[in-house]
Amino acid sequence: MWTYQAPLRDMQFVLEHWLDAPQAWRQSAAFDGLDTPLAMQVLEQAGLFCSEVLAPLNASGDRQGCRFTDGKVQTPDGFAQAYRAYVEGGWPALACAAELGGQGLPQVLEAALQEMLYASNHAWAMYTGIAHGAYLCLKHHAPQWVQSRYLPDIVSGQALATMCLTEPQAGSDVGLLRCRALPQADGSHALSGNKLFISGGEQDLSGNILHLVLARLPDAAAGSRGISLFLVPRQLDDGRLNGVRCDGIEHKMGIKGSATCSLVFEEAQGWLIGQPHQGLAAMFVMMNSARLHVGLQGLGHTEAAWQNALQYAGERRQMRAPQRPDGVAASAADPLHYHPAMRRTLLELRAISEGLRAAGYWAAHLLDQAEQASEAQARAQAAQLSGLLTPIIKAYFTEQGFRQASQALQVFGGYGYVAEFAIEQTLRDSRIAMIYEGTNEIQANDLLLRKVLGDHGEALQQWLHILDEEARLAIAVPPCNALGVELQRRAESLTQAWHGVVQHSAEDAEYPYRAAGDFLKLCGLTLLAFAWCRAARVAQNLPASDPQRSAKLQTAQFFFTWLLPEADRHLAGLYSARSPLPFLGTAS
Template identity: 70%
Template structure:
């Protein structure tokens, strides 16, 4: 009863009209050969792979889960075959350099691919999701011989990487980790310790697994300043098994097709990546990529929830709607799609999903510009915006993925609570994304304290300038002038909130931490507002006969009437948090 079809028309709208990416590609040396026809073909083939290969094994993978026996993990039926098709299709190579066997396509197209993978089968996509971040990490920090040996294997999909941070006593506070690495005469290291919650720590998809492990060198400084990063393969030369073993897998609430492993390193051979005691700097290249991908998980869940709730609401008949659209037959009951409560829920699903797609793809496009834009100033501006937006993408999108999955479940009523309709799986699968890759509370602290207050508001001012520029453009469009005025007022409110938080923080050092969550959600709603102002404006350039034009204007009207008021609630909550929280006894 659960299905997924890639929303290709909206993806094309965002890429071709909202971002005007093809025009930017034509002016970028790296992407000059990428034309619109090829970009559309990539999206269509990715959609076909997701809907035909991954979606059919989503529910069965959840029911079957992974098995663990004699130290080996077996993935659910169909997962291996899907991975073979994935690598043969070249999807692992999409946004990687040609020098390592990649296709050299934009991260923007890879972001669209990731959304489709997570929307169709989150459990399966966990195995491939970290690969691009590991590729970027090794490309930036690994010795040349490691790049030459392992990057082509990551790009081809011959190997899959993992990220090994968490230990029983060290979750978000990686400074508490105890895993050790001892230097050897041959330049390698012997890594010993335990890691848990390692996604894809063992599986049967790829021939080898590359573990990127945080550990301490002898005499390293205490805390996070004494952490180094090591590459520890599961298999060494000539298929020799390294001293890494899986000690078990977790039995989880969701993403049951993903093997979440406990790993034990017993004098395992590894190699230093980057500088000694600066492992976090190297690892954050990987984690920042991962956080964008986790945000896209939230988008994928919201899209899948929206599709299935919409389809169910059109066929499920219950009672008479208070107002019937013209041309509807006089049955005793109407599809619940026509009932106002359900219509509001469905419109919120569409408004949030399509708005998040625009913002999420924008960040991926900014990353392309930060790497390939013509001038240094333009590249720095794009990177500044991308870094500012990353914690919002990770936290706000995953929060919305869970929230909108819950709203969609309500559309199904009691049927939504049983596994036959599988929306309950979407709800379960979506919850973990709010926790891993830096919990949403940590993302909120990062946004407000480091990205906004930490640089005296320069990056935030750059973001507001982009939003105000869009508001000015939309003011000249009669159908969008009201939306533009709302966005301009919201920018004024955001400036005032930041000034108030900065002033209060001088008197109460805990205050920014108390309001960080509300501030991040405020920024998320504001970005959706920005997305819908631009979406409404550029949709006017479409032909009158194109249904996307009417849909975008209608949904923008809904957003500003029903969703944007949450911004005032968040502002009131921030201002109301002046009183210090009492300690819980």
């Protein structure tokens, strides 16, 4: 039996204590009246929807998959009804502007919603996951008439959106795309070409589908600088279907309930979004939102794996434990969670899940501050820091989602390898997140070459200052003193690593590309060290009777002792990257 319950208690801890988000909400006119009880009421209702509506469809949707007949996609049984319930609950409108029919709530609550959706049913959430990014893209770049016509449809859930980048010959290198857009007399454009791997490109959930499509105008330059962005609705206002059709769906390793479509555009009517030949700039508003949400997929998978592994380990009895920590005499067969190897795995699952949550919600909270902070400098710094964290969260979180699903499967033993317990589905579903929305290797290059070397370490130094500040605060709290000292040491190591990267990049142009993967993982571990140091420190402000006070300190100490030393391996990797990689030669 696969179950999911929203981790509301830890969510509240992160919002109320780790972030102190209510304090920021009180200072923002946009969030006037929002407090912890109201925020938790919203998340409680979202949790009920996920556990009662979405989670029961997770395994059945995987078994059934999508069906494709005569250009139409039929999603698994129950998916369309679940979407209607999602719309009736007002969830598409959560973090959208009130003047457009939205609820105007913070993006940090949207992040919590996304975590729950992906934890309970990743495949179903693929249909809704891009909607908020499309909303932001149109809100910032679309002509006013397009905003007035289509944004209310996204907010209400009448329309779902897609992101159409990939073509058969153009994957990560979008500069190779060939899709063409010809200007028309009425100001629209006629788009023709093929797109591949389009999540939700055809489905039976929403009344309309809004395709955001990258294509080339006739005067476009070669490469990525010649790309423009267009909005292409599936259905036009006069009721006609547009010139876009699905000619097949992929049969995949995981997320089988998500329709991954091949689309053919045949003089489809579309409208330019943003400036000509600057489509990537407009699309990146959508992609950055998507990358944060993909990172939250890793968190969702880790949380679901942790919950179910813990439950199974408490029920399954195997062998006699060498020592029971509760003092009870060992029996012929003890629950798995008393065995040291399994206890170690379960502690890692808890430490990673709760650490990712704090760090991921922080990134979403920074997006709120980038829009709502009262001072321009604070808004700029929040935007810069969120930009630095985005590739870390996308790549490191998704890697952990897959790794922790594998760790959890080990707890189940042989049962984990069969469909009865569904942890094998989590392992399969989680793997895609390391590939799409920019592979994790591309995220590593983006972090090191663009976000660190590209701005001469300005954003990194801002983060290093925050790490140092947190370390000093922790050192002043006796139970957290050692954590603060170690965080300070890790911040110094990251500083030295950055300086070494700068030096060797100047001597060897390929060095940063070889070093990027280890640098990102070093940053990911340092981010979790920061998350756990702060969690342990602020937990000391809780009443002594609150079990979270001791649990947060205990888990932080476990993370620093057992998991953080992995950072040393990535520091060594930065040194190893000074040696050139040999070429493999050409195939005969």
